[in-house]
Amino acid sequence: MDARVNDLLSRTDPNQVTLDEPKADQMLSLAKKMLDVVCSQIPITKRLNKSYSTEVSLDPATAHPKLIISPQGDSATYTNIWQELPELPGRFDTTLNVISLQGFSSGRHYWEIDVSGKTYWELGLTYTTICRKGRAEDCWLGRGSDSWAVEFFDGEYTAWHDGVPRQLPSSKHFSRIGVLCSFPAGLVSFLGADCMTPLFSFCTGAFRDCLHLALCPGHDHNGTNAQPIVICNGHSSTSAFENNPPSEFQTNSS
Structure with missing residues (x-):
């Protein structure tokens, strides 16, 4: 079990992740979309709280x-x-x-x-x-x-x-x-x-x-x-x- 955990951790170590330019663009695009979603929910959350x-x-x-x-x-x-x-x-x-x-x-x-x-x-x-x-x-x-x-x-x-x-x-x-x-x-x-x-x-x-x-x-x-x-x-x-x-x-x- 320890060997499998160590293997998983080693494969997900951020220092060992390499990104080419297309992958970096995809990640930036995804981050932007997630931020857009968060921003779009703020007025909704505010209205919900205000209803109370x-x-x-x-x-x-x-x-x-x-x-x-x-x-x-x-x-x-x-x-x-x-x-x-x-x-x-x-x-x-x-x-x-x-x-x-x-x-x-x-x-x-x-x-x-x-x-x-x-x-x-x-x-x-x-x-x-x-x-x-x-x-x-x-x-x-x-x-x-x-x-x-x-x-x-x-x-x-x-x-x-x-x-x-x-x-x-x-x-x-x-x-x-x-x-x-x-x-x-x-x-x-x-x-x-x-x-x-x-x-x-x-x-x-x-x-x-x-x-x-x-x-x-x-x-x-x-x-x-x-x-x-x-x-x-x-x-x-x-x-x-x-x-x-x-x-x-x-x-x-x-």
Whole structure:
């Protein structure tokens, strides 16, 4: 058996493959066709995800006192000023978090969050049982078993759940992040919504409670992170990408 495996590996070693010009042209043509297929599916994938869009608003009663929540409840902005707000049981008092007023316990739901111009943020989904008081690690999104999150910090993406970090390979600075939740599948997926780039998916099997969207706009990050984090409620399902795909997805027809 070992001899057969070694023989197979030796025959498929890329260093031992030689291509003449016709074969190289065929491979390039095939790669172009595959890229064309991928590009053609992106608007379809976007429309499918958008069909699950659910409007939510942020609950100011849960927001950390250094977060300014817009009157419409669709954005959170960090301020260095500690606001005098009522001490409520549901308010985060250490981590810069806020969760949605609405919770969901069935169906499929999709949100897009605008993170353009930001250098630090966290976002995801959480049960209402997430720890909100004090400096416990579980108060951070994804650090406990009650939440799932993706974090962007210093140009790197990390997926978090139950305190386990998973460094993501993507280095692209996405302006929108999509969050897809499927109760039938027990699935939480994160993607770069600019061009439907998968970032990470958690397969939980089943959710035990209602899920709420959770956002953290992050601190000022040395003065580079002043922009709000914004929920894109009610935006058109047709993005600029569908009409003008970014250069890395454009192909040369010649």
